[in-house]
Amino acid sequence: MEKIVYLVDDDEDDRFIIKEAIKSVDESIIVIEAINGADLLKNLTSHDCPRPGLIVMDMNMPVMNGLETLEAIRANPKTAHFPTIMVSTASDPFLQSNAAQSGVSHFYAKPSSFKEYINLVNKLVKLFQ
Numbered sequence: 001m002e003k004i005v006y007l008v009d010d011d012e013d014d015r016f017i018i019k020e021a022i023k024s025v026d027e028s029i030i031v032i033e034a035i036n037g038a039d040l041l042k043n044l045t046s047h048d049c050p051r052p053g054l055i056v057m058d059m060n061m062p063v064m065n066g067l068e069t070l071e072a073i074r075a076n077p078k079t080a081h082f083p084t085i086m087v088s089t090a091s092d093p094f095l096q097s098n099a100a101q102s103g104v105s106h107f108y109a110k111p112s113s114f115k116e117y118i119n120l121v122n123k124l125v126k127l128f129q
Contacts (some may be wrong), residue, residue, distance in 0.1 A: 001029060002028075002029070002050065002053075002055075002074045002129065003026065003028055003029040003030065004029070004030045004050050004051065004052050005018060005030070005031050005032070005052065005053065005054045005055070005056055005057050005124075006032050006033075006034060006035040006040060006043065006044070006047075006055045006056070006057075006058065006068075007023050007033050007034070007037070008033075008035075008036070008037065008040045008053045008057040008058060008061070009030050009035075009057070009061065009087075010035050010036050010058065010060075010061040010062055011036040011058070012047075014022070014110070015033050016056070017114065018056065018087075018117060018121075019033070019112045021113075021114065021115075021117035021118050021120070021121040022121050022124075024121075025118060025122055025125055026125055029125075030050070032050070032052075035061075035074065035103060035105055036056070036061040036062060036063040036064055036069075037061060037063065037064030037066065037072070037100060038064040038069075039062045039063075040055070040057070040069060040070055040088060041064070041069065041072055043072070044073070044078075044079050044082075045076075045078070045079075046050045047114070051082075051105075052082050053083070053099060053127075054083050054084075054085065054087045054124060055073070055083065055084040055085065055119065056080055056087060056124065056129055057069060057070070057085065057086055057087070058082060058086075058087060058088060059086055059088030059099070060088060060089070060090060061113055062100070063123055066086050066088070066099070067095075067098055067099060067102055068100045070084055070086070070099065070103060070104055071102050073103075074102060074103040078111025080103075081121060082104045084103070084104055084105050084107070085104070085105055085106045085107075085108065085127075086099045086106070087107075087108050087109070087110050087120075088107070088109065088110060089109070089110045089119050093124055101114045103129075108120055108123075
């Protein structure tokens with residue numbers, strides 16, 4: 001079974017760091033990038049789109065933020081069951097509560113170092129097992 005992660009973040013540097021952490025933990029994981037929620041939804045509803053094993057998404061993005069995207073994912077029967085992880089620099093408990101109510105699988109604070117990203121990815125990789 002292919003391990004596919006959709007990585008959704010408007011910050012190119014953050015996507016790069018997360019992707020590098022993923023590849024350093026498990027090179028077999030395929031990472032598909034999206035720059036915002038609307039871009040992700042376009043990918044997920046495409047006929048040739050591979051089914052994600054996991055969606056890792058930033059909370060704060062332009063066009064369509066993480067909460068709006070999560071609600072759209074959960075509202076569509078074809079995507080409602082996809083495990084979705086929210087990462088954010090915002091540690092507001094209200095936002096975390098909203099994410100939980102919207103059906104996020106897990107919520108994590110964005111790491112501040114590469115070592116912390118590796119630790120986060122190690123947690124995420126276990127979701128494939």
